[in-house]
Amino acid sequence: MVLDRPGSPLRLADLPVPEPGPGQLLIRVLACAVCRTDLHVVDGELPNPKSALVPGHQIVGTIAGVGPSAPLGTGPSAALGAGPSASSGAEPAASRWQAGDLVGVPWLASACGQCRYCRDDQENLCDRPRFTGYQVDGGFAELTLADHRFAVEIPRGGDPVHLSPLLCGGAIGYRAYSFAGDARRLGLYGFGAAAHILVQLARSQGREVYAFVRPGDEQAKRFALKLGARWAGDSSQAPPEPLDAAIIFAPVGSLVPAALAAVRKGGTVVCGGIHMSDIPPLPYSLLWGERVLRSVANLKRSDASQLIALAMAIPIRTEVRRFRLEEANEALLALRCGKLSGSAVLEVASS
Ligand SMILES: [Zn+2]
Ligand SMILES: [Zn+2]
Incomplete structure (x- = not known):
């Protein structure tokens, strides 16, 4: 599914089979979640997205081919591969990956x-x-390429559709969530794909989750409570108790003062989105008391591999709505309308 230019619908196209270059994996896409x-x-x-772009950057697939090893010294150093699943950046692709292995491709392409x-x-x-599905082609396709150093190993038995989000x-x-420290009372603003995963993680660690949803969205409140949130309310409401930390996923700048008002002295507010509308002027008193306001940018390989390990151990069950590859436009529309509980996933092939 190809994006010819921003603002146009994706187009179903027949593309040549991509050829893996040095250090690249050829991946048969099983599932690609929509973000x-x-x-x-x-x-x-x-x-400036790549022109004639294949979007999609939450890919789970199997290795269908491995390109020739990259000559040493041309890419990230071995020290870069500090994540638990990427211990050696200079390791040749062929020694780390075998045909048929499950593999995840995240947003950070390289x-x-x-x-x-x-x-x-x-x-x-x-x-x-x-970034995958932005500057390099992604996973709204049957086959894709990835830099093997930035691909994430997925243990055998992992469910591609449920792990892709x-x-x-x-x-x-x-x-x-890791920047929220040891917060016992955690607020989540915007209860979509990320929040429905975190509420399960937080609950497994004995924390209380307070879910803030678009005012009047009763379906999202019920969904949050079903997954174990202690409280669910409108984003315009104050929580019943002051929070230790809050994470804002909704791309709405006016939630920043609301979240700062909801956290206790010394509490942290984390903005988790890549894009947000302007933050309105806020009185200094909302930040006073050593409250911390910060953002999160992108992800490290270790974030993805640690979460996958936790998700399989706890286990975390993602709520998904499945679409076929050629229904990518419908999946994007469902996300845009905010009518999804959990994640939209393109199920490209069965494993
Ligand atoms: Zn994303
Ligand atoms: Zn760099």
């Missing part, structure tokens, strides 16, 4: 390996990153 960022790409809210952030184990902040929304949500 809010796909909407931002399709709508042109993110500048990082430069040379900037101060890459050298400092902050590849998510790389000065020259490339973890590869962007889930992993960035998990990163935001």
